[in-house]
Amino acid sequence: MQFPKGFEEKYRQLLGEEAGVFFDSFDEKIEKGYRVNPMKIASDKLICNEKIPYTSFGYFGVISGKSIEHTTGVVYSQEPSAQFVAEVASPKPNEKVLDLCAAPGGKTTHLASFLQNTGLLVSNEIMPKRAKILVENIERFGVRNCVVTNETPKRLAKQFPQFFDRILVDAPCSGEGMFRKDFAATQYWREDYPQECARLQREILHEAMKMLKNGGELIYSTCTFSPEENEETIAWLLHEYPELTLLPIKKYEGMSSGVPEWANGNEELTKCVRLFPHKMRGEGHFVAKLRKEVSEEKSKKQKFLKTNLTREQVSLWRGVEQDLLNKKLTGTLYTFGSELYLVPSEFLEIDKLKIARLGLHLGTFKKNRLEPSFALGVALSKEETKRHLELSEEQFLTYVSGNTVLLDEPIHSSGFYQILVLGNGLGFAKVVRNVVKNFYPKGLRVY
Ligand SMILES: C[S@@+](CC[C@H](N)C(=O)[O-])C[C@H]1O[C@@H](n2cnc3c(N)ncnc32)[C@H](O)[C@@H]1O
Numbered sequence: 001m002q003f004p005k006g007f008e009e010k011y012r013q014l015l016g017e018e019a020g021v022f023f024d025s026f027d028e029k030i031e032k033g034y035r036v037n038p039m040k041i042a043s044d045k046l047i048c049n050e051k052i053p054y055t056s057f058g059y060f061g062v063i064s065g066k067s068i069e070h071t072t073g074v075v076y077s078q079e080p081s082a083q084f085v086a087e088v089a090s091p092k093p094n095e096k097v098l099d100l101c102a103a104p105g106g107k108t109t110h111l112a113s114f115l116q117n118t119g120l121l122v123s124n125e126i127m128p129k130r131a132k133i134l135v136e137n138i139e140r141f142g143v144r145n146c147v148v149t150n151e152t153p154k155r156l157a158k159q160f161p162q163f164f165d166r167i168l169v170d171a172p173c174s175g176e177g178m179f180r181k182d183f184a185a186t187q188y189w190r191e192d193y194p195q196e197c198a199r200l201q202r203e204i205l206h207e208a209m210k211m212l213k214n215g216g217e218l219i220y221s222t223c224t225f226s227p228e229e230n231e232e233t234i235a236w237l238l239h240e241y242p243e244l245t246l247l248p249i250k251k252y253e254g255m256s257s258g259v260p261e262w263a264n265g266n267e268e269l270t271k272c273v274r275l276f277p278h279k280m281r282g283e284g285h286f287v288a289k290l291r292k293e294v295s296e297e298k299s300k301k302q303k304f305l306k307t308n309l310t311r312e313q314v315s316l317w318r319g320v321e322q323d324l325l326n327k328k329l330t331g332t333l334y335t336f337g338s339e340l341y342l343v344p345s346e347f348l349e350i351d352k353l354k355i356a357r358l359g360l361h362l363g364t365f366k367k368n369r370l371e372p373s374f375a376l377g378v379a380l381s382k383e384e385t386k387r388h389l390e391l392s393e394e395q396f397l398t399y400v401s402g403n404t405v406l407l408d409e410p411i412h413s414s415g416f417y418q419i420l421v422l423g424n425g426l427g428f429a430k431v432v433r434n435v436v437k438n439f440y441p442k443g444l445r446v447y
Pocket of ligand 1: 100101102103104105106107108125126127130152153170171172173200204
């Protein structure tokens with residue numbers, strides 16, 4: 001690989017004898033991986049590949065973006081070393097979790113796999129276009145308890161002081177671990193780029209700290225190797241916030257400790273973990289985990305979001321619920337124009353925040369009825385719906401390309417049915433006799 005000017009010299013100095021194998025690893029093949037969604041039904045084909053040893057849901061291998069497994073959110077493609085981050089975070093059910101730099105959603109969907117639709121996951125992305133992709137990935141994964149915000153960390157911090165049990169800052173970085181995957185990353189790199197990124201990371205962490213509650217955990221990660229953005233950033237955090245302590249992280253074969261000499265010599269930094277591409281199968285990452293402990297923290301008043309539905313809207317929703325669902329969903333019903341959402345109960349009343357997804361989209365009010373949403377039909381399991389229709393592989397291809405599917409036999413009662421493919425939901429569609437009308441969202445269609 002042709003490295004940018006200054007890169008080789010820097011790492012020759014830092015890594016000494018190891019530098020050669022480190023540089024050679026950039027010419028090796030990219031390591032691919034995927035995670036299996038524990039909230040969906042996975043076929044044997046997905047779980048027969050080699051397991052990634054340090055993850056709960058990960059496998060080495062490639063799954064096509066056009067496959068049924070990807071389309072129904074049974075898998076999320078993610079390179080192996082990136083899968084260590086949410087594993088280190090491992091949120092517990094019912095926690096309030098923030099993923100502050102979340103798009104496109106690799107770590108968010110992984111965090112959601114631990115939460116299993118309990119508690120609250122707030123996934124934030126500053127760039128509007130990337131926030132849209134984040135929403136798509138979260139919906140495909142069938143996550144119900146996630147609110148997606150499109151905000152600056154500073155504006156978010158004003159709304160959620162000392163609120164979260166766990167915050168992940170998967171920081172924007174100089175992306176040296178992306179060099180093999182993405183040639184463009186080598187083009188952005190300049191000698192002072194790591195330092196510039198480090199400044200931004202400190203700003204983001206400063207806001208993250210305002211949102212972390214006492215006893216809460218902060219997980220910091222990058223996909224770069226530079227000490228400025230890794231050990232030095234953590235050394236800065238520990239100095240700036242004496243209430244933080246580094247927590248040990250279990251290291252698996254091939255993982256390295258953080259290097260104190262690359263920052264201020266603080267031995268605690270060995271608790272951080274480095275994943276190098278010449279030492280293990282993956283592109284490379286850095287992860288640190290810290291806990292906030294203060295003797296006393298004034299509790300902040302919290303106002304939970306209240307429902308804003310009219311009586312008529314509630315009754316339309318109850319009608320759909322009774323007609324299509326086998327269970328009652330919990331949360332706060334909230335409308336944005338004609339769209340109905342189910343917001344996790346722990347979510348707060350918010351003032352002027354840019355929201356890209358206010359929890360689970362339940363449906364759209366149309367004149368005197370409520371049409372169930374695509375997201376709802378993806379998020380629910382077969383057992384949770386009263387009426388469903390399994391499509392064959394061939395019918396799946398017809399459906400995702402936006403066409404009407406014709407059934408061999410007419411169904412008994414017309415109406416909305418949950419569409420299933422290999423047992424997993426792919427939205428709702430209106431079925432009249434033997435015609436399945438196409439309700440697959442236009443933006444997702446494959447032609
Ligand atoms: C490393 S990527 C996140 C990857 C993501 N966590 C995943 O696993 O799919 C960092 C993200 O930070 C966002 N970002 C850039 N500048 C930011 C800022 N000033 N504050 C917060 N996020 C920022 C980028 O748009 C990008 O989506």
